[in-house]
Amino acid sequence: MRRFAAVSWIALPLAGALVLSGCSSAKSTTDDLQIVKNPTAARPAVSPAVTVKPAGQVLGDGSVSAVAVDAKTATLVVAVSEPPSLRLYDLNALASPPVNMPLYGKAEKLSVSPGRVEIAEPGQGVVQQLALPDRKLTETKTGGQPAASIVVGADRLVAMGAAKDIRVLPAAGPARTIGGQLYSADDVVDTGDGVVVLDRLRTAVFSVDVAAGKVDEGLRAGDGAANAVADSYGRVLVTDARAGALIAFSASPLIMRQRYPVPGGAYGIAYDATRSLAWVTLTGRNEVAGFDVRGGEPVEKYRFPTVRQPDSVGVDEKSGRVIVGSAAGEGTQVIQP
Numbered sequence: 001m002r003r004f005a006a007v008s009w010i011a012l013p014l015a016g017a018l019v020l021s022g023c024s025s026a027k028s029t030t031d032d033l034q035i036v037k038n039p040t041a042a043r044p045a046v047s048p049a050v051t052v053k054p055a056g057q058v059l060g061d062g063s064v065s066a067v068a069v070d071a072k073t074a075t076l077v078v079a080v081s082e083p084p085s086l087r088l089y090d091l092n093a094l095a096s097p098p099v100n101m102p103l104y105g106k107a108e109k110l111s112v113s114p115g116r117v118e119i120a121e122p123g124q125g126v127v128q129q130l131a132l133p134d135r136k137l138t139e140t141k142t143g144g145q146p147a148a149s150i151v152v153g154a155d156r157l158v159a160m161g162a163a164k165d166i167r168v169l170p171a172a173g174p175a176r177t178i179g180g181q182l183y184s185a186d187d188v189v190d191t192g193d194g195v196v197v198l199d200r201l202r203t204a205v206f207s208v209d210v211a212a213g214k215v216d217e218g219l220r221a222g223d224g225a226a227n228a229v230a231d232s233y234g235r236v237l238v239t240d241a242r243a244g245a246l247i248a249f250s251a252s253p254l255i256m257r258q259r260y261p262v263p264g265g266a267y268g269i270a271y272d273a274t275r276s277l278a279w280v281t282l283t284g285r286n287e288v289a290g291f292d293v294r295g296g297e298p299v300e301k302y303r304f305p306t307v308r309q310p311d312s313v314g315v316d317e318k319s320g321r322v323i324v325g326s327a328a329g330e331g332t333q334v335i336q337p
Helices: none
Strands: 058-059 064-070 075-080 085-090 100-102 107-111 116-121 124-129 136-141 149-151 157-159 165-170 176-179 188-191 195-199 206-207 214-220 225-230 237-242 245-251 254-261 266-272 279-281 287-292 297-305 309-315 322-326 332-335
Touching: 058 266, 064 107, 075 107, 075 322, 075 332, 085 245, 100 206, 107 149, 116 149, 149 188, 157 188, 157 287, 165 322, 176 214, 176 287, 195 225, 195 245, 206 225, 206 254, 214 254, 225 266, 237 266, 245 266, 266 322, 279 309, 287 309, 287 322
Parallel strands: 064 309, 266 309
Antiparallel strands: 058 332, 064 075, 075 085, 085 100, 107 116, 116 124, 124 136, 149 157, 157 165, 165 176, 188 195, 195 206, 206 214, 225 237, 237 245, 245 254, 266 279, 279 287, 287 297, 309 322, 322 332
């Protein structure tokens, strides 16, 4: 059963709590969500050189663009930028060489449902699906620049980036598109209590009524919304890369529940539902921090030094191991808290 965490505090100014009504448009002169004239998507803070040995073990090298864990098959999936490919590791035998699988282009996002990994390759206009454990890749040509793909019931929802909409791909029947209000559709998250889309250009989140085919209300998500993940309490957790914060929104209705300062370049995020831990990478410090999000405010439980430029993070919910990917070519880090 899903439940909401207590709402007892807001630790940063509420400049990010402005609501966008369903009738607003990107051209409106009173758009409270557009905070600058020419918005740009938040980028990770540039990491300094590593001065502290990374915790745990580091697997291989190469620039990592995304990581994901399929707990059902104990598979660690690492997307490498050059050449564009996947490395599949057996979590029960990390010392064994990975299986390498070529991709059409660089994978920007990996999303997992049990026994299946969705792979968004925006440069090629393709979303691929990796079936596990048989390691079979199938593709869907979406065109445009698909930024993320998830499975919701019998449908797949694809956030289409600069196209400013979400593509709904049913198991049978024609595809349809949900648009309106968005500057960019950069990620889509199923909270269990509703679907939320992340708009990095607008640094905002919007609820999505998939059945009705419309984008509903939106809320500012800090000064530089970067990445998002669902937790166990019907919420979406968002990192604010510019202001340095972890923000929690309920999805139905869309309400900012928490805003907690996380200095150091908060960027990547992953969630461990078994332990109620949100893992956030701090690219300005080469660190990853684990926050218990069960209560009225996050409580930091762990902090570890990482490889340089830790832009991506994943977690193995079975063992609690944290996986950090270096976008600077220093490989994949595995930490056992």
